Amino acid sequence: MSVEQPWTTVTGPGTIDDLIADALAAGYEIKPRTVHAWVAEGLLDNPARRGKGRGSHIGLYAVNQRKLFLLLLQKREEMPRLPSLALVPLSIWLGWGEEYVPTRQVRKALGTWLRDGRRNLEVARIGAEQMVAQMEHPCASETARARLVRLLAGISHSGRCNEADLAELEDAARAVFEPPSVFGASGLFRAEGHPEAAVTVDGLVEYTRSMCTAMEAVRGNRVDLELLDWARQEYRDSKEYYFRRRPALAAQVSGALAAAFAERSVDEEINSCGRDLLSLIGIALRRSEARRPS
Known part of the structure; x- marks a missing residue:
């Protein structure tokens, strides 16, 4: 009943x-x-x-x-x-x-x-560890992994980053995702996962940059209603597309990457919606900055 x-x-x-x-x-x-x-x-x-x-x-x-x-x-x-x-x-x-x-x-x-x-630094640290687990190479050292977790958690916790922070983050991410003992001076880049949602160092850095841009804009009260309405429609469209494609995406990856495509519970969807929305806001603001005359 x-x-x-x-x-x-x-x-x-x-x-x-x-x-x-x-x-x-x-x-x-x-x-x-x-x-x-x-x-x-x-x-x-x-x-x-x-x-x-x-x-x-x-x-x-x-x-x-x-x-x-x-x-x-x-x-x-x-x-x-x-x-x-x-x-x-x-x-x-x-x-x-x-x-x-x-x-x-x-x-x-x-x-x-x-x-x-x-x-809440603990939440930021857990999120950083989950992200690193999805991208780390088996040959990455524990020292490199710990450094990347620390940098990711620190930026996520503060919501602020400058170009020097992002350069350090890229260096740390490459040490974990493309360890020099394997990739050395080959000039090769690694991409893991399905081509539609591949994990790369460049993608991680750009995602971090977008999130910081969005958080600064929210704190500065620079996010207008039009941008929010756009972000909401993008969220709905991307979710609809993702739900259709999720089984195929999940079937083509394994290990830690498979967790990224696991079906979410209602509570997990609620808990993730804030970061999903911020990511879209950041993407829109970054695009606007790129179109602005220098």
């Missing part, structure tokens, strides 16, 4: 008092300041004002925002940190669109989520 989720009983817009009552009916005791804080952080959208004049009517939260509020309360038990919780509206917007989470809300939610990556 299925258990009815609390948001299924919500049928219309409501005031902040209605949100508090919704929460109480679902078993959560919430203060108004929590609602206001979540609006400020982009977890919820601003309520729509009614009437003219300051304070003439209490604002109304859209019906889907009332439902989102109850979902956030439920998810907070799994992911209590506010930045992580911001992935919930991000994933809903990417999957279902403006009707459920407006793009203006996503601008704030993206900045809120990004704070988590800045202070």
Whole structure:
């Protein structure tokens, strides 16, 4: 027998008092300041004002925002940190669109989520180790591997890199992906995986550059609504294409690379949507920079 989720009983817009009552009916005791804080952080959208004049009517939260509020309360038990919780509206917007989470809300939610990556070095280190595992050559030394993990984790944690950082990253990546004991002065380059999604040193460096560009833009409030809407459509199109091609891609790789094409759970999709969105934003900004007259 299925258990009815609390948001299924919500049928219309409501005031902040209605949100508090919704929460109480679902078993959560919430203060108004929590609602206001979540609006400020982009977890919820601003309520729509009614009437003219300051304070003439209490604002109304859209019906889907009332439902989102109850979902956030439920998810907070799994992911209590506010930045992580911001992935919930991000994933809903990417999957279902403006009707459920407006793009203006996503601008704030993206900045809120990004704070988590800045202070959680352990998450950055684990991500770096996973990336290195997908590209390391069997003959790469443990020292070279440790250096690459350290550099990747440091850049991911800070979200900042300059040309010197990227040059050092490329040198470290080549020592792991194309160890000199094997490749030496041959001038050959290594590419692993399916040709449609091959792993290369150049690809890693460009991905890192794009991510840093995107993070700097988000922190500087330089990501406009038009860019976000473009990124969302690109995300949906690329996901649709990838889901069709994933079985074929997975069948043609093995070892650590196979993990990159493993089927994701719903939670894994939610946890990865922030980085996927940042990557697309970075790609668009890098293209814009390349077209700019020097």
